[in-house]
Amino acid sequence: MDITAVNALPYEDFVNIFGNVVEKCPIITAAVWSRRPFVSLNALEAAITEFIDNLPESGKEGILRCHPDLAGRDLQSGTLTRESREEQARAGMDTLSSGEASRMARLNEEYKTRFGFPFVICARMNDKANILRQLTERCGNERALERERGIEEVKKICRLRLQGLMLCDAPNKL
Ligand SMILES: NC(=O)N[C@H]1NC(=O)NC1=O
Numbered sequence: 055m056d057i058t059a060v061n062a063l064p065y066e067d068f069v070n071i072f073g074n075v076v077e078k079c080p081i082i083t084a085a086v087w088s089r090r091p092f093v094s095l096n097a098l099e100a101a102i103t104e105f106i107d108n109l110p111e112s113g114k115e116g117i118l119r120c121h122p123d124l125a126g127r128d129l130q131s132g133t134l135t136r137e138s139r140e141e142q143a144r145a146g147m148d149t150l151s152s153g154e155a156s157r158m159a160r161l162n163e164e165y166k167t168r169f170g171f172p173f174v175i176c177a178r179m180n181d182k183a184n185i186l187r188q189l190t191e192r193c194g195n196e197r198a199l200e201r202e203r204g205i206e207e208v209k210k211i212c213r214l215r216l217q218g219l220m221l222c223d224a225p226n227k228l
Pocket residue numbers: 077121122123124137138141142172173174175176177178211
């Protein structure tokens with residue numbers, strides 16, 4: 055799918071296809087439709103980034119709260135979005151040993167209790183060991199830093215999801 059085809063999409067189709075580039079936040083996709091035509095995929099990504107950057111702190115925290123825990127309840131109950139399931143599987147989150155799983159669960163809870171939003175990291179850019187290490191380290195940060203760190207990871211996830219949709223058979227999602 056090229057950018058000309060993207061620009062020609064009615065908003066219903068645009069939101070159907072791109073609505074989950076930011077996890078469970080289709081309002082972002084619905085909002086940036088107003089910004090078309092986009093000259094390129096980068097321009098579409100930039101519009102999403104700008105929307106996120108312009109949100110108040112509570113809005114950014116809201117985006118983080120829409121993300122499922124890594125190796126958390128949604129993974130166990132099979133209720134992850136397709137995108138998140140693929141990303142978590144790629145990072146080995148679905149094949150943790152029981153020791154790794156309990157460590158992850160304990161750290162996720164510690165992180166959420168401390169910050170009031172979940173630990174978010176671009177799973178496709180990290181392996182299991184790296185995720186556990188970063189989760190441990192980031193538990194010690196300040197809340198404002200973690201909010202920004204989490205949002206930077208959301209943008210990485212978004213970029214990879216956008217690329218995946220543009221490179222493959224996105225119209226099949228209609
Ligand atoms: N909590 C968290 O980081 N979740 C995610 N990361 C990722 O790459 N996909 C997700 O759903």
